[in-house]
Amino acid sequence: MSWKLVLWMGVAALLALVALFDVSFDFEFSLPGERRQPDPAQEERYAACYAARDREIHARAFGTIDNPDVQKLYISNNRDIASVECRQQFPQQWIVVEEPLRFNLIDLRLRY
Numbered sequence: 001m002s003w004k005l006v007l008w009m010g011v012a013a014l015l016a017l018v019a020l021f022d023v024s025f026d027f028e029f030s031l032p033g034e035r036r037q038p039d040p041a042q043e044e045r046y047a048a049c050y051a052a053r054d055r056e057i058h059a060r061a062f063g064t065i066d067n068p069d070v071q072k073l074y075i076s077n078n079r080d081i082a083s084v085e086c087r088q089q090f091p092q093q094w095i096v097v098e099e100p101l102r103f104n105l106i107d108l109r110l111r112y
Contacts, residue, residue: 021108028104039093046090053082 017023057078061071 017108020111022111024107024109026104026107028102030099030102032101033099034096035099036094037097039095042090042093046086046092049086049090050082053086054079057082 057075061074061078065071065074
C-alpha cells in the first residue's frame, strides 16, 4: 500500500512541476578542455577603429555628395577599405581559454 502512495506523490509532484515551471529539455554536454578564441580587447580596438572610420565616411558622403545612389556606393566601397585598414592596424590575435565540464539536461523557468 505504501508504494502506491509514493507513486501518487511522485505523479503529483511531477504535475506540480509542469504546472508551475516551463520545462525544456536542452541537452548540452562538453568535456573540459582548451578553446581558442579571438582576443576580446583586440577585437574591441578593431571595432572602435572601424566605428570611427565609418563615422568619417558617412560625414564625408552626406556632406559632399547629393546623389543617394552615389552616396551608397561611396559608403560601401570605403567601408571595405576601412575594414581592411583597421584589421591591418589591429590584427586578429588568438587566446586560449580553459572550458570546464558542462552538462545540462533540463531547463526550468518559472511560469508566473
